[in-house]
Amino acid sequence: MITLITNIKELLQIRKTSISKVSGTEMAELPTIKNAFLLIKEDLIADFGSMENLPEIKADKIIDATGQIILPSWCDSHTHIVYAGNREQEFVDRINGFSYEEIANRGGGILNSAKKLNETSEEEIYEQSKIRLEEVMHLGTGAVEIKSGYGLTIEGELKMLRVIKKLAENYPITIKATFLGAHAFPLHYKENKAGYIDEIITKMLPEIAKDKLADFVDVFCETGYFSVEETEKIMEAGIKFGLKPKIHVNQFNSIGGIQAGIKFNALSVDHLEIMNPEDIEALKDSETMPVALPSCSYFLSIPYTPAREMIKAGLPLALATDFNPGSTPSGNMNFVVATACIKMKMTPEEAINAATINGAYAMGISETHGSITRGKKANLILTKAISSYYQIPYAFGSNLIDSVFVDGQII
Ligand code: NIG
Numbered sequence: 001m002i003t004l005i006t007n008i009k010e011l012l013q014i015r016k017t018s019i020s021k022v023s024g025t026e027m028a029e030l031p032t033i034k035n036a037f038l039l040i041k042e043d044l045i046a047d048f049g050s051m052e053n054l055p056e057i058k059a060d061k062i063i064d065a066t067g068q069i070i071l072p073s074w075c076d077s078h079t080h081i082v083y084a085g086n087r088e089q090e091f092v093d094r095i096n097g098f099s100y101e102e103i104a105n106r107g108g109g110i111l112n113s114a115k116k117l118n119e120t121s122e123e124e125i126y127e128q129s130k131i132r133l134e135e136v137m138h139l140g141t142g143a144v145e146i147k148s149g150y151g152l153t154i155e156g157e158l159k160m161l162r163v164i165k166k167l168a169e170n171y172p173i174t175i176k177a178t179f180l181g182a183h184a185f186p187l188h189y190k191e192n193k194a195g196y197i198d199e200i201i202t203k204m205l206p207e208i209a210k211d212k213l214a215d216f217v218d219v220f221c222e223t224g225y226f227s228v229e230e231t232e233k234i235m236e237a238g239i240k241f242g243l244k245p246k247i248h249v250n251q252f253n254s255i256g257g258i259q260a261g262i263k264f265n266a267l268s269v270d271h272l273e274i275m276n277p278e279d280i281e282a283l284k285d286s287e288t289m290p291v292a293l294p295s296c297s298y299f300l301s302i303p304y305t306p307a308r309e310m311i312k313a314g315l316p317l318a319l320a321t322d323f324n325p326g327s328t329p330s331g332n333m334n335f336v337v338a339t340a341c342i343k344m345k346m347t348p349e350e351a352i353n354a355a356t357i358n359g360a361y362a363m364g365i366s367e368t369h370g371s372i373t374r375g376k377k378a379n380l381i382l383t384k385a386i387s388s389y390y391q392i393p394y395a396f397g398s399n400l401i402d403s404v405f406v407d408g409q410i411i
């Protein structure tokens, strides 16, 4: 199947040669072609260029995109899409003055979701999760990472990872799986933390590796959750089982999680609401991608990742949703991009780079996703007719998407 899209008002994020990420010094630039064509063969981008150089092609389908913009699909490198039920009551409790921490301390939070997950059948969790996945696909997400972490038992964690695997098998978008057994300590291990870590390392990890259920290992490195030392132990064990670390750090406190992630060559360190100068310094000479989750800051009313300071220091930055029932019940990458511009003062160019190519890097798929490059996946967003791509963050509450392509097909 050959699809030719013509008269595209502007084609964004074009990269003639494949790049893996853009650094802070390069993020201000978003290469584009105005009045462009794009050629799709099967599931891949075959060619693109200016309409003046439109080659003679026999296409099966021709789309006239006059007035419309095309960009690569969003690459959402951090989500917890697989969960059971919701936490609406905690949302109202927070409105009434309780903090996220207070709610967690009285057995709510992650443990509340873990209880629900363990009480729900695998089939039912799949049914609930696929609705969320379909929703984000229609919002322009073309690749997504999904974490476990609401099981906190071997059965529950395996159940979640099998659901992620089934989603990956049944849906065309690229899905990467992350094992987050170290999301919280289950109640019965509250006084025996070493016991739970032992269970993660000696029971869960071998089973997960045996069935190839995960690509990455994650830990919630935070005061009251997993210490830096415990995080290092789990990352080390995950690496032995072939899982690269991608970790939750600096959400509420800066306790050395970033440095630990870098030490273990983490692919990404995520959240970063609380950053001190040493954290920024540590990231400078690393290959670890910092990932900001502005919808989480928005929903919990906590600080936003200091993007300007980080970019000024030359650091790359990726943007992701953190879609989960507690801190971010939204998987809308368009809102993430808008919020990054509005609240973190990222420019539209920086935010689009962060949500495409740098997001792809943060889940290890930038060879195939995240830019308009020949040979990359034809996972694309075709906008409605809009005045410029500034509209994407500017008209933050509007759905500007006309259609979404996954593997070269409109979904
Ligand atoms: O990334 N911070 C840790 N984990 C999730 C939230 C988990 C929850 O509240 O269910 C996050 O924000």
Ligand code: FE
Binding pocket: 078, 079, 080, 248, 322, 324
């Ligand atoms: Fe998260």
